[in-house]
Amino acid sequence: MSKLILAEKPSVARNIASAVGSKIKRDGYIEGNGYFITWAFGHLLELYDCKDYDPKMRSWRMEYFPYIPEKFKYKVKTSPKNKNKRDAGAYKQLKVIDSLVKRKDVTEIVSAVDYDREGELISTLIWDYLKVKKPIYRMLINEWTKEEIHRGMKELKTNEEMKKLQDAGVSRQLADWVIGINFTSAATLKFAQGKGNILNIGRVLLPTLKIIYDRDKEIEKFVPQDxxxxxAKFINDSAQYDGIYFEGKTDKFDDKEKLKEISKEVKNKQGEIIKKKVERKKQYPPYLFNLSNLQGFVTSKYNGWTSDKVLKVAQSLYEKKLITYPRTASIALEESLKDRAKKVLNILKKGLPYENEIKFTTSSRIFNNKKVESHSAIIPTYVIPKRLTEDEKKVYEAIKNRFIAQFMAAAQFDHTEIITKVETEGGNRLFMSKGKILVKEGWLKIEGSNAKDELLPNVGKGQLVMVNGTKVESKKTKPPKKHTEKTLLKVMENCGKHVSKEEKEDSEEILQAILSGYSIGTPATRADTIKRLKRIGYIGARGKSLYATEKGVKLVETFPIKELFDLDYTGRLEKALSDIEKGKFNKDEFLNHIFDFTIKGVKVISNDKDIIIKGGKKSSRGSTKQDIEVLGKCPQCGHDIIEGKKGFGCSNWRNGCKFVVWKNDKYLASMKKKATKTMVKKLLKDKKVKVKGLTSKKGNKFDAILSYEKNKENDYYSWKMEFEK
Structure with a gap:
C-alpha cells in the first residue's frame, strides 16, 4: 500500500522525494519506496468570476451590484495570457493529482503544503474539487531538511484537526473576492473615465495606500520652525572639546539675540568642569528576523531591492533547504527547537575568526513560546550552501549573521556626559558635552554598527578650561520622512497602533504580545500589496521613498467607503481571521459581516456624487511619469534635479534653467573622473563634495574638495577646487 504526498511546488516535492527514498521521475510526480510525491504550482484553482455564474455579468452595470453568489464555486485557474482560457499547466497537473488519488494502491493522502493559511487553502480546495474520499493527513514542518521531513511524517495530523486553519483560509479568500469584485466594479462604474481606467479596491490595498497618503499630507502641511x-569650544593644555548651552532640559531656543548676548558673555572666559558622568550600557543584538523585519533590513541596506524581491529570494532559500519557513510574523523560536538550534549554531560557527566568542544559550530573548505566532522566526538550517546567486548570498548572510549574533556577547558602550560651567555677569552658564565610546564589540563583530563614536577627551571634574570660540547655530525643524518599504511594512505589521515611550524600550516584544493577529495583511501578502499598489498606479517610488500618485490621492479623497481606508477597521478584520484560525471566532459570522458591509457600501457608492478619478500617464514599463528619483534642489531656480542620459540637470529646463552637471564633464575627465549620482547628491546638499582618487597630469593620485559655482558673467557653472587643511 502506498501514500500520496502533495507538495506546494516541484522543488519541495524533490526534497520530500529525496528524504523518503522515491527516485523514479514521472510526468508530474515522483514515485518509489511506497510513495507517490506530486505537486501543485501554488493555487491550481480559483473562484468563479461573476460572468461564470450569470452571463449577463459580462457587461458591468451598476444595477447588477452588489453581486454575492448563494454558493461559491471554483474552477481551474485561468491563463495569465488569456483570461478566457484555463491555464493548460494547472489543468494538466490537476489531472495528474486526480489520477494518483484514484489509484487503488494509494490508501492515504498527505498534504505537505506550506504550514500556513494559504498553504492549507491550496490543498483543501484541491481535495474538495476532486471529491477525495480517502483519509487525508497533514504534515506540519518548518523546513525541508531530511531530518525534519522524517519527523513530520511520524507526527502527521488528521485533516479534521486542520479545520480552523481551513476556515480562516476560505474566509480570507471569500472576503477579498466579495469586497474586491463589488467595490472595484461599483467604483469603476461611478468614478472612472476612459478605457482601461479601472479603480482597484481591496481590503488590504486601500489602508496601505492611506498610510502613504497620510505621511505625504503630513509632510505637505509641515511648517518648519526656526x-x-x-x-562653545573649550580648551586647556591637554584637551579640546565642544559643548552646547542649555537651560533646564532644553538646548534649543527661539531667541537668537539672547544666545548672541550669552555668546559675548562667555567669550574668552574661564570655565570649570562641574560634572562628569560615565555610564556603561549594554546593547543586545536585534531580535531574530520575521519576514517584515528581514524585508526592512535588506531593502534599507541595498539599493534596488523591494520587499517582494526579498520574499522571492527567501522563498528560494527555503525551497533549497537552507532556511526555515520565511512567511512568519515571529521574532523568537519555539522552546522545543533548542537542540536543533544548537546543532545549527555549531555547524555555522566553525572557522569564524570569533568562533570562541559564540556560545549557545537558552535565553528567553531567543527561545520563547509566548513570542511565537504559528511559525518560529527565520533561521538557517544545518545545510551549508554550496552555490548561491549574489541576491541569495545577501539574504542568506543577513539571516545567518542575525542568528549567530544572538549567541554572542552584548556590545558595550561608555556613555559620557560633561557639564562645563562658565561664570559671567549674567549668571552661571552651563554647557553639555556628550560622547559615546565602544568598549566591547561583542555581536557587532558580525553585524556591524552604524553608530559613530563621539569621542570626548580624558578630562575630569574640577578641571579648568578656556572658552576658545563660540557660534550661534541657526536650525530648522525637519518634516517627517517619506515612507520607505521598511517603515511601511512596520506600520502594516502593527496597524499603526500607538506604543508608549516605555513600551518602545522593548517594542518588538510588546507589539508581539499586544497585537497578535492585529495587522494589515499577513507577512506573506504585504510585499505583494506594495508591488500591486505600484503596478496599478496608486503609489510611486523615488529611490527608496514611496509617495501617493495623483490617482492615489484622488481615490483617498473621493472614495466614500472610509472604513476601507481605516487601519483600525482593517486590523479588526485581520484579527477576526486570526481568531477563526484559533477557534475563537466563527467563519459564518465573519462572512455575514463582510456581505452586509458590501451591500451597504455599494449602495453608498451608487448614491454618491459624480467625480472622475484618473491618474497620470504611464510609461511602457507601467510606472507613472512621477516615478523619478529627485537628487536635490536646483541652486539656480529651486526645482528638482533629476538624472538624464547625459547628465544630472534641472527638471525646469523647458523654462530656460541651464543648470546641469554633465556625466562626461571635461574638467573631471581631465582628472580621469566621471560625475556620479552620489557625487551630485552630496554636492547639492552640502555645496561641496570630497572626491577621492583624482589623477594629476603627471599621473599622481590625489583627493580634493570640489564646488560647482555659477559664473558671474552668465548662467553657466564651473568647478572650483580646494584642498583640506
Missing part, C-alpha cells in the same frame, strides 16, 4: 543653539 530654532537656535549656542556651541
Amino acid at each position: 530654532y537656535f543653539k549656542l556651541r
Whole structure:
C-alpha cells in the first residue's frame, strides 16, 4: 500500500522525494519506496468570476451590484495570457493529482503544503474539487531538511484537526473576492473615465495606500520652525572639546539675540568642569528576523531591492533547504527547537575568526513560546550552501549573521556626559558635552554598527578650561520622512497602533504580545500589496521613498467607503481571521459581516456624487511619469534635479534653467573622473563634495574638495577646487 504526498511546488516535492527514498521521475510526480510525491504550482484553482455564474455579468452595470453568489464555486485557474482560457499547466497537473488519488494502491493522502493559511487553502480546495474520499493527513514542518521531513511524517495530523486553519483560509479568500469584485466594479462604474481606467479596491490595498497618503499630507502641511543653539569650544593644555548651552532640559531656543548676548558673555572666559558622568550600557543584538523585519533590513541596506524581491529570494532559500519557513510574523523560536538550534549554531560557527566568542544559550530573548505566532522566526538550517546567486548570498548572510549574533556577547558602550560651567555677569552658564565610546564589540563583530563614536577627551571634574570660540547655530525643524518599504511594512505589521515611550524600550516584544493577529495583511501578502499598489498606479517610488500618485490621492479623497481606508477597521478584520484560525471566532459570522458591509457600501457608492478619478500617464514599463528619483534642489531656480542620459540637470529646463552637471564633464575627465549620482547628491546638499582618487597630469593620485559655482558673467557653472587643511 502506498501514500500520496502533495507538495506546494516541484522543488519541495524533490526534497520530500529525496528524504523518503522515491527516485523514479514521472510526468508530474515522483514515485518509489511506497510513495507517490506530486505537486501543485501554488493555487491550481480559483473562484468563479461573476460572468461564470450569470452571463449577463459580462457587461458591468451598476444595477447588477452588489453581486454575492448563494454558493461559491471554483474552477481551474485561468491563463495569465488569456483570461478566457484555463491555464493548460494547472489543468494538466490537476489531472495528474486526480489520477494518483484514484489509484487503488494509494490508501492515504498527505498534504505537505506550506504550514500556513494559504498553504492549507491550496490543498483543501484541491481535495474538495476532486471529491477525495480517502483519509487525508497533514504534515506540519518548518523546513525541508531530511531530518525534519522524517519527523513530520511520524507526527502527521488528521485533516479534521486542520479545520480552523481551513476556515480562516476560505474566509480570507471569500472576503477579498466579495469586497474586491463589488467595490472595484461599483467604483469603476461611478468614478472612472476612459478605457482601461479601472479603480482597484481591496481590503488590504486601500489602508496601505492611506498610510502613504497620510505621511505625504503630513509632510505637505509641515511648517518648519526656526530654532537656535549656542556651541562653545573649550580648551586647556591637554584637551579640546565642544559643548552646547542649555537651560533646564532644553538646548534649543527661539531667541537668537539672547544666545548672541550669552555668546559675548562667555567669550574668552574661564570655565570649570562641574560634572562628569560615565555610564556603561549594554546593547543586545536585534531580535531574530520575521519576514517584515528581514524585508526592512535588506531593502534599507541595498539599493534596488523591494520587499517582494526579498520574499522571492527567501522563498528560494527555503525551497533549497537552507532556511526555515520565511512567511512568519515571529521574532523568537519555539522552546522545543533548542537542540536543533544548537546543532545549527555549531555547524555555522566553525572557522569564524570569533568562533570562541559564540556560545549557545537558552535565553528567553531567543527561545520563547509566548513570542511565537504559528511559525518560529527565520533561521538557517544545518545545510551549508554550496552555490548561491549574489541576491541569495545577501539574504542568506543577513539571516545567518542575525542568528549567530544572538549567541554572542552584548556590545558595550561608555556613555559620557560633561557639564562645563562658565561664570559671567549674567549668571552661571552651563554647557553639555556628550560622547559615546565602544568598549566591547561583542555581536557587532558580525553585524556591524552604524553608530559613530563621539569621542570626548580624558578630562575630569574640577578641571579648568578656556572658552576658545563660540557660534550661534541657526536650525530648522525637519518634516517627517517619506515612507520607505521598511517603515511601511512596520506600520502594516502593527496597524499603526500607538506604543508608549516605555513600551518602545522593548517594542518588538510588546507589539508581539499586544497585537497578535492585529495587522494589515499577513507577512506573506504585504510585499505583494506594495508591488500591486505600484503596478496599478496608486503609489510611486523615488529611490527608496514611496509617495501617493495623483490617482492615489484622488481615490483617498473621493472614495466614500472610509472604513476601507481605516487601519483600525482593517486590523479588526485581520484579527477576526486570526481568531477563526484559533477557534475563537466563527467563519459564518465573519462572512455575514463582510456581505452586509458590501451591500451597504455599494449602495453608498451608487448614491454618491459624480467625480472622475484618473491618474497620470504611464510609461511602457507601467510606472507613472512621477516615478523619478529627485537628487536635490536646483541652486539656480529651486526645482528638482533629476538624472538624464547625459547628465544630472534641472527638471525646469523647458523654462530656460541651464543648470546641469554633465556625466562626461571635461574638467573631471581631465582628472580621469566621471560625475556620479552620489557625487551630485552630496554636492547639492552640502555645496561641496570630497572626491577621492583624482589623477594629476603627471599621473599622481590625489583627493580634493570640489564646488560647482555659477559664473558671474552668465548662467553657466564651473568647478572650483580646494584642498583640506
